[in-house]
Amino acid sequence: MTIEYIPESQRQGGIEEFGLPWQGITLPRELLDRHGARILDPWAVALDPGERRPDSTVYRSHVLLFPGQALVSDEAVSWIDSALSRLGLRLSRESVERARGRDFGDETVWVPGVLEIAGQDVEVDAWRALRVLRRALRDESDGWPFKAPLGTISLDHLFVGSATSGIGSLDLGGEPATSGHAVVDEPGMGARPGYGRIPLTVVAGPPRRRSLDDLGGPRITVVTLDTGVARYHPWFRPVTEPDAFLSVDPAGQQQIEDTHPAYADRDIARLVGYEDLGQPSNPLVGTLNSHAGHGLMLAGLVAQIAPDARVLMYKVMHSDGVVPGEAVHAALDRLLSRMDAGAAVDVLCCSFGGFSEAGDPAMQALFNKVNQLRARGVIVVNAAGNYATARPFYLAALSETAVPGPPLAPMIGVAAKNPDGTIAIFSNQHPAVRWRAPGAMVVSTFPPQFQGAQNAPLSTGERAALDADAVGPFCGWSGTSFAAPIVAGAIAAELTKTIGQVGVDPVERARTVIDTMINDKVVRPEIVPI
Incomplete structure (x- = not known):
């Protein structure tokens, strides 16, 4: 095993900023729903004069991250609710009370604030709410003590441990398991060992400690x-x-x-x-x-x-x-x-x-x-x-x-x-x-x-082919x-x-x-x- 360090920074040529290679985030609908999330589509948002088009990202649709110290202030919370009211939204009272129950100390601590509907039925979108807050802040004087901290409010981004559902639609076969099985192919489609989880046998014991x-x-x-x-x-x-x-x-x-x-x-x-x-x-x-x-x-x-x-x-x-x-x-x-x-x-x-x-x-x-x-x-x-x-x-x-x-x-x-x-x-x-x-x-x-449901392609009584979903202590x-x-x-x-x-x-x-x-x-x- 070797680890390499690249002395010179890799030089990048020109890249296309938009289109599939740049936007390429494709998470399944059920995964987004499970986490209350959505994908920001750069082409579906309106831009202010001189504003750069955003890139795609994944974020919780009903949540913004706030500096917790700001939510302790009645003045700051009232200002946030006033700005959000333009969209028919406000901060949930439970989010504010939870923030006020914490000891933040001197360092900035980020806490989630849930957006809730304040009146009639409206769509809740944290990206739109963030833009409204940022526009409202422009009208505040630089001497207002909450202008700087509230200017750091951000989306609650969702990170991923890998390319969860593949690399766009290019199907390079380079991501870890995609369907939940230990192989990249879908069950019943001629599954083959690939980059995903594969059960293995290790005959050595743990290293000496x-x-x-x-x-x-x-x-x-x-x-x-x-x-x-x-x-x-x-x-x-x-x-x-x-x-x-x-x-x-x-x-x-x-x-x-x-x-x-x-x-x-x-x-x-x-x-x-x-x-x-x-x-x-x-x-x-x-x-x-x-x-x-x-x-x-x-x-x-x-x-x-x-x-x-x-x-x-x-x-x-x-x-x-x-x-x-x-x-x-x-x-x-x-x-x-x-x-x-x-x-x-x-x-x-x-x-x-x-x-x-x-x-x-x-x-x-x-x-x-x-x-x-x-x-x-x-x-x-x-x-x-x-x-x-x-x-x-x-x-x-x-x-x-x-x-x-x-x-x-x-x-x-x-x-x-x-x-x-x-x-x-x-x-x-x-x-x-x-x-x-x-x-x-x-x-x-x-x-x-952990045991999955996929069966070995061939099984005759006690004898069976390797079942890629019958994972053991190593893979x-x-x-x-x-x-x-x-x-x-x-x-x-x-x-x-x-x-x-x-x-x-x-x-x-x-x-x-x-x-x-x-x-x-x-x-x-x-x-x-x-």
Whole structure:
């Protein structure tokens, strides 16, 4: 296994900003309905004079993200309701009360505000509401204390763990499982092994892990934001055991649950607990959700490279691959508070991303939050995305963005390679994505209790062909989602060598480790031939 760093930023030629390669977001109607979401169509929106046409994105149709501190003020809430009344809308009272029940401290904390109908029956569209608020703000004086914070209100974007329903309509076969089965083809259509989940047999046991006494210091902590942990896997001890490789934070998970938008009249998918439950998308058919087991794959990859580290996982991704923006903010807020209380976080791995309607500024709030972690020495690793596009995929597209002020720990974007070293056909590209790691048919851990409904093509009594839906404790799967934890694991292994160092600034340590990996030209985990 090798990891490559590209010294020179990839040069982009001209690209067509609109049309299928640029817009290419195609999520199934049932998935949008499950999360109360819609896709922004750039060609269906009116433009103000001099306004740039937005790009496509996915967002909750009834929700905006507000700086929580603004919702504490009666004046600010009254102003918001007055502006929204032009559309026949207002902020839900429950959203305001929930915001006022939190302690925000000095840092900006983002909370979801649900839009509700104030009078007659009208269509609720967060994009239209956001535009009305922004227009109203232009008429306010610069001296109004709420003009700056309310100017940062944004859509509640939904990120994805992979190209959930393929790469537009091009059918390149490069996305992880699309129908819920372990193969790319639809059931009964001559299914073949491809880039999706494939059950595999691993004859080796888990890698050897040194004890804390042998290690001589605290373990390096890699945080993953994903689908949660499995109830059981033969490689991992229970998450509740002391010094378990795979661990959780129940109080932090509850904080994520509590940020779920407060809908009064509709039910949308909700993150519950820290386990990856792997619910079937269609109980009658029994097909597995497209991202069931995604989180455990990440943990197993880190374990193979850096067994002396530990993985702390927060569940922010549904098993259908959707990651709500408010859940990501809540997880990052929890990490910041834990670090301020003395807990260690060394690497953050984000195997998800999304497209923004307005370029970098739309993701600035999330970027600012991540930068607070980087200022504390956390190295951030982001998946490049699986849409085979050069369109900015966030957060990876911000990995090389300069930040004024003191140096920060590195933030890197990771593309996927095939086993032969070529770039995987599904992998995104962008000037900020400077790292490449194996991401096509990598082998890792999978929840053994998950079973889909597809039958083996041939079965005669006790003998049967390989059933691609009869998943066991291991599988092969593809995506930049898995290239990112491989790099995160390599970083954790390198950081492990620094355990025991005293008086080292965490940001300086992080930058030195990444520089060392870059200077090695090709990064290889330590392998001892037998």
